[in-house]
Amino acid sequence: xxxxxxxxxxxxxxxxxxxxxxxxxxxxxxxxxxxxxxxxxxxxxxxxxxxxxxxxxxxxxxxxxxxxxxxxxxxxxxxxxxxxxxxxxxxxxxxxxxxxxxxxxxxxxxxxxxxxxxxxxxxxxxxxxxxxxxxxxxxxxxxxxxxxxxxxxxxxxxxxxxxxxxxxxxxxxxxxxxxxxxxxxxxxxxxxxxxxxxxxxxxxxxxxxxxxxxxxxxxxxxxxxxxxxxxxxxxxxxxxxxxxxxxxxxxxxxxxxxxxxxxxxxxxxxxxxxxxxxx
Amino acid sequence: xxxxxxxxxxxxxxxxxxxxxxxxxxxxxxxxxxxxxxxxxxxxxxxxxxxxxxxxxxxxxxxxxxxxxxxxxxxxxxxxxxxxxxxxxxxxxxxxxxxxxxxxxxxxxxxxxxxxxxxxxxxxxxxxxxxxxxxxxxxxxxxxxxxxxxxxxxxxxxxxxxxxxxxxxxxxxxxxxxxxxxxxxxxxxxxxxxxxxxxxxxxxxxxxxxxxxxxxxxxxxxxxxxxxxxxxxxxxxxxxxxxxxxxxxxxxxxxxxxxxxxxxxxxxxxxxxxxxxxxxxxxxxxxxxxxxxxxxxxxxxxxxxxxxxxxxxxxxxxxxxxxxxxxxxxxxxx
Ligand SMILES: Nc1ncnc2c1ncn2[C@@H]1O[C@H](COP(=O)(O)OP(=O)(O)OP(=O)(O)O)[C@@H](O)[C@H]1O
Ligand SMILES: [Mg+2]
Numbered sequence: 001x002x003x004x005x006x007x008x009x010x011x012x013x014x015x016x017x018x019x020x021x022x023x024x025x026x027x028x029x030x031x032x033x034x035x036x037x038x039x040x041x042x043x044x045x046x047x048x049x050x051x052x053x054x055x056x057x058x059x060x061x062x063x064x065x066x067x068x069x070x071x072x073x074x075x076x077x078x079x080x081x082x083x084x085x086x087x088x089x090x091x092x093x094x095x096x097x098x099x100x101x102x103x104x105x106x107x108x109x110x111x112x113x114x115x116x117x118x119x120x121x122x123x124x125x126x127x128x129x130x131x132x133x134x135x136x137x138x139x140x141x142x143x144x145x146x147x148x149x150x151x152x153x154x155x156x157x158x159x160x161x162x163x164x165x166x167x168x169x170x171x172x173x174x175x176x177x178x179x180x181x182x183x184x185x186x187x188x189x190x191x192x193x194x195x196x197x198x199x200x201x202x203x204x205x206x207x208x209x210x211x212x213x214x215x216x217x218x219x220x221x222x223x224x225x226x227x228x229x230x231x232x233x234x235x236x237x238x239x240x241x242x243x244x245x246x247x248x249x250x251x252x253x254x255x256x257x258x259x260x261x262x263x264x265x266x267x268x269x270x271x272x273x274x275x276x277x278x279x
Numbered sequence: 280x281x282x283x284x285x286x287x288x289x290x291x292x293x294x295x296x297x298x299x300x301x302x303x304x305x306x307x308x309x310x311x312x313x314x315x316x317x318x319x320x321x322x323x324x325x326x327x328x329x330x331x332x333x334x335x336x337x338x339x340x341x342x343x344x345x346x347x348x349x350x351x352x353x354x355x356x357x358x359x360x361x362x363x364x365x366x367x368x369x370x371x372x373x374x375x376x377x378x379x380x381x382x383x384x385x386x387x388x389x390x391x392x393x394x395x396x397x398x399x400x401x402x403x404x405x406x407x408x409x410x411x412x413x414x415x416x417x418x419x420x421x422x423x424x425x426x427x428x429x430x431x432x433x434x435x436x437x438x439x440x441x442x443x444x445x446x447x448x449x450x451x452x453x454x455x456x457x458x459x460x461x462x463x464x465x466x467x468x469x470x471x472x473x474x475x476x477x478x479x480x481x482x483x484x485x486x487x488x489x490x491x492x493x494x495x496x497x498x499x500x501x502x503x504x505x506x507x508x509x510x511x512x513x514x515x516x517x518x519x520x521x522x523x524x525x526x527x528x529x530x531x532x533x534x535x536x537x538x539x540x541x542x543x544x545x546x547x548x549x550x551x552x553x554x555x556x557x558x559x560x561x562x563x564x565x566x567x568x569x570x571x572x573x574x575x576x577x578x579x580x581x582x583x584x585x586x587x588x589x590x591x592x593x594x595x596x597x598x599x600x601x602x603x604x605x606x607x608x609x610x611x612x613x
Contacts, residue, residue, distance in 0.1 A: 178351075182330075182358050
């Protein structure tokens with residue numbers, strides 16, 4: 001027990017402390033700042049600069065928009081898909097594997113596939129489809145950049161949601177459904193009063209786990225829009241500050257804000273859905 | 280209200296015929312029990328009546344109206360499941376109110392009915408608990424409550440007591456019987472426990488492999504079983520079935536004699552054997568008698584305690600007027 005706790009502490013504390021340390025320092029490697037020569041203490045200057053930069057609030061908004069939309073899409077579609085997959089059908093095993101497979105594709109790869117195969121405005125599949133119906137192809141990544149990213153990320157996370165929800169549906173006692181059928185509940189009411197409450201806990205788990213990963217979505221943006229056209233999330237902004245502007249101090253302050261944001265979101269979610277967990 | 284008539288009802292799962300065409304009438308207000316060994320199709324038959332399974336062929340009439348094509352909710356029946364099938368996320372109150380809510384009854388009326396049902400079933404102080412916080416017997420009562428509020432024309436029970444311990448089972452048995460007397464509604468009750476069947480039923484339907492072997496009152500079945508199967512199934516301990524020379528003396532292929540109809544003779548009884556295991560119940564003693572030359576084992580019921588031990592010699596005299604005779608096909612000879 002003790003070594004594990006120690007390892008975990010080191011694992012988590014070291015990056016956290018380094019981030020905190022840098023966030024109070026002026027550290028611009030390209031301007032000649034070096035760790036070895038010692039860094040200037042600048043107090044909360046990095047924090048106020050990060051907060052007051054014109055890109056901060058839009059990036060928080062973008063982050064929340066992407067996380068929120070992906071959660072809604074994956075949970076709603078996940079429930080529907082799980083209901084469908086639960087029906088007995090021909091080739092069930094293969095269909096299930098196909099549904100799960102996007103989860104095994106690396107984010108970078110899937111984003112590239114979406115970008116080139118579907119969303120390219122000249123030779124992408126969507127462009128062909130639009131032209132087939134006589135419409136002007138959409139410049140997906142520039143005109144609807146956030147929607148495009150939401151689409152890609154949802155596609156990646158849908159299998160996860162579906163899988164968890166499917167196992168939950170399969171654990172529902174069929175006698176409960178039969179009882180409600182005898183009690184006079186038609187299909188939609190059976191879904192609303194019996195299946196959905198039964199899924200409550202699984203939906204909570206999906207939401208909490210996905211939130212953790214979605215707050216840190218990066219590769220999908222890096223590969224597609226590169227943060228342009230209003231698709232810059234907080235994570236991406238920090239990446240730009242550190243690597244593109246080579247301002248480690250400012251980026252670290254952003255990192256601390258990201259931690260705070262994640263905690264606010266987590267607190268908020270636990271308030272709404274957390275009570276489903278303790279039954 | 281609540282007559283159920285099955286005409287040539289047949290059920291196949293894929294190609295397996297679980298219920299060959301079967302006719303059965305359940306009269307209004309009757310307490311009918313389906314008994315039979317495990318896998319004989321009792322649940323399937325009940326589920327056909329409920330509408331949870333579709334009939335392969337035949338018709339089901341409820342109160343004179345054809346119901347085989349109606350969905351379960353439209354048949355005016357309610358069912359209590361073996362697993363109770365309560366809704367775990369709803370309070371007891373909401374569970375009981377659920378069918379009424381689905382029928383869009385107004386909330387004042389719902390409240391009245393739920394509370395009346397809770398009163399009858401001693402659930403008043405548990406109305407705001409979740410099913411998970413109740414004991415097995417209480418859950419069972421909630422399930423019954425949920426089924427009575429709707430005032431169905433018949434109740435269907437599928438082994439409702441099999442998850443309860445023995446003492447509770449006896450108690451609930453009485454409660455259900457009392458409920459039947461009070462409501463005077465048709466009840467169809469599935470069990471594989473013949474004691475439940477004997478004590479509760481107005482009419483027992485004995486099933487074997489989907490075939491109705493005999494229909495009759497508990498005492499009918501006890502006194503004049505139609506065939507060997509019913510004879511062996513009804514009664515506890517089981518009737519002794521004897522073949523061979525002894526049966527030939529009675530001009531039968533098989534004769535049957537119940538353990539309670541064999542007396543222990545002092546001197547020279549008709550049969551004799553050696554005492555094997557004896558089961559002492561206090562009021563009665565059951566002796567397993569071996570080496571009689573009649574069958575592997577003859578069970579004998581004796582009132583009170585007789586001082587016989589393992590290995591003792593025993594003389595038996597069966598009551599001649601209570602010997603059942605069966606022919607080659609296993610049917611009763613009258
Ligand atoms: N959905 C189904 N598909 C295929 N076969 C089934 C199905 N349901 C039941 N059976 C078969 O039908 C037969 C009767 O089953 P049923 O459940 O009615 O038995 P039962 O008399 O209720 O037994 P028990 O006392 O064990 O509950 C069994 O042989 C069972 O295997
Ligand atoms: Mg059964």
